[in-house]
Amino acid sequence: MSIFPSRTTEQKYLDEHKLNLGADMADEILLDIHNRVANITFNRPDQHNAIAYEGWLRLIDIVNQIKLDPDIRVVVFTGAGSRSFSAGADIKDFDSHRYDSASSKVYSEAFDGALDEIETLSMPTISKIRGICVGGGCELSMATDIRIASEDS
Numbered sequence: 027m028s029i030f031p032s033r034t035t036e037q038k039y040l041d042e043h044k045l046n047l048g049a050d051m052a053d054e055i056l057l058d059i060h061n062r063v064a065n066i067t068f069n070r071p072d073q074h075n076a077i078a079y080e081g082w083l084r085l086i087d088i089v090n091q092i093k094l095d096p097d098i099r100v101v102v103f104t105g106a107g108s109r110s111f112s113a114g115a116d117i118k119d120f121d122s123h124r125y126d127s128a129s130s131k132v133y134s135e136a137f138d139g140a141l142d143e144i145e146t147l148s149m150p151t152i153s154k155i156r157g158i159c160v161g162g163g164c165e166l167s168m169a170t171d172i173r174i175a176s177e178d179s
Contacts, residue, residue: 055084056106057091062099064092071107074158076116077166079123082136089143101147103170104154105163111155111179114162137162144169155179 055077056067066088068075077085092098105111115137124130144151144166153159153167155175167173 054078055081055088057088059095059098062097064095064098064101066101066103067106068104068112068163069106071105071109073116074110074113075105075107075163076113076118077162078116079119079133079136081116082140085140086136086143089140089147093147098149100149101144101151101170102154103144103152103166105156108156110158110163111153112163112166113158113160114164114166141165141169 054068054070056065056069058065058067066085068077068081070076089101092101103111119133123133150172151170153170153173155167155173157176157179159167159175159179
């Protein structure tokens with residue numbers, strides 16, 4: 027399911043902004059399924075696990091993949107490293123993806139779409155929080171059913 031009204035609109039936006047949802051994003055948001063548990067890891071510890079625009083789209087794809095797997099019983103979200111769960115949106119994106127009201131709307135649709143997909147998962151969702159959890163990272167954790175935080179969070 028796409029956040030865009032049509033595939034043409036989505037492709038036009040991706041082409042205009044030269045977005046690549048390939049290998050780079052696969053390294054920045056990891057999915058590991060083991061023993062019926064889907065672990066989603068935000069893997070940008072040097073950036074406090076901030077999520078770029080393309081990451082929100084990748085997260086939508088990952089959650090939709092999870093929805094298609096009847097063997098998954100729980101989904102756990104966590105951040106790589108020991109400093110951050112997630113700082114939320116990558117502010118470096120703002121100049122290129124939130125420069126006017128139209129681009130801000132598209133960005134918000136990706137962000138809101140990711141949170142909506144998480145909220146509609148049929149299995150329990152858990153945020154395993156260690157360190158910084160602010161902005162969109164906090165909103166993402168609130169989209170899960172359970173939040174478990176370390177004492178230093």
